[in-house]
Amino acid sequence: MAKAAANIELPVLAADAWVLIGGSLPDWFPYVRKSDLSEGGRLRGLVGPDGATIVECLFAFDQAGRSYTYSILHASFPVFLGSTFRIPKGLSNNLVRCEHTGISVKTPETRCAVT
Template sequence: MATAETKIELAADADQVWALIGGFGSLPDWLPYIPTSELAEGGRLRSLATPDGQRIVERLLSFDHAARSYSYAILEAPFPVTDYRSTLRVKASGDGRGSVVEWSGEFTPNGVSDADASALFREIYEDGLKALQVGLAKK
């Protein structure tokens, strides 16, 4: 089992950040490489499209609004991994004036090394959180 994780500190309040990213169907609102998200099964299944038309299907595993966290699994994707589980979490920063967003995952590499799979998802998480930071700065 391989893992990847990253976090970013933001000047925005944790509740404000969660309001933007906390919806399971909200990826297109802050993640530029996911232009569409369609929910099914009462909001527990999301079908995502990448800009080049690839499809990603994910299932919501747990959702905790009070803790500002959700976990999901990838069911179908063009990634070289299986058994993918990930968590996205927003916490108030230590000084209470900002927030920290954490994105982590664990998965089994398929046809690539643990290091390569971890690097792939770490880059996806880092790029996504940087895009979130830029998007919040524009608001």
Template sequence: MATTTASVLIPVPPERVWQLIGGFDTLPDWLPYIPKSELGEGGRIRSLTNEEGGLIVERLEAFDDKARTYSYSILQAPFPVTGYLSTITVHQEPDAGSSRVEWSGTFTPDGIRDDEAVALFHGIYTDGLAALRQTLAA
């Protein structure tokens, strides 16, 4: 099993960050490479379309509005991994007007080396968090 974590400091209160990213269907609002998201099964499944038209289907595994965190698994995706579980959390920094957003994942590489899978998802998380920071700065 492999794991990776990325985080970003954002000069925005955590409540505002969570308002943007806390919905399981909000990726298109802040993640440029996911232009489309559709919910199913009462909001527990999201079907995402990436920029190339590829389909990614994810299941909401845990959600805690008060702690500003949720976890999800991948049911279907073009990624070379199995057993994928990811968590996004918005933390309040000591300065109440700032937040730290953490995106982490665990997965088992399938047909590639651990370091290749880690690099793939670390890149996705890092780029995604940079896009989040940019969206909130606008």
């Protein structure tokens, strides 16, 4: 199992960063050309620039805490990812840290229920 983390500080309000990152993936992630939700928002189908599809399952979504956790269930690559995006309370009025942590495993998580 491999682990990774990335953080970036942005000169925006935490609430504004959450609207973007907690919203539509194609709005901020250039690889994703299309995103469709199903199963009440629990499943997200993504289409990349080459037409490859990815299916993600949402495991946790915390609007007040500005975080969500998902797992990749299907992709053209052989690694399945469990990942969390989080935007904690702003560092100051106009400075926020966006956090992304993830693990990769060789087999997908089979459950798919939002907590």
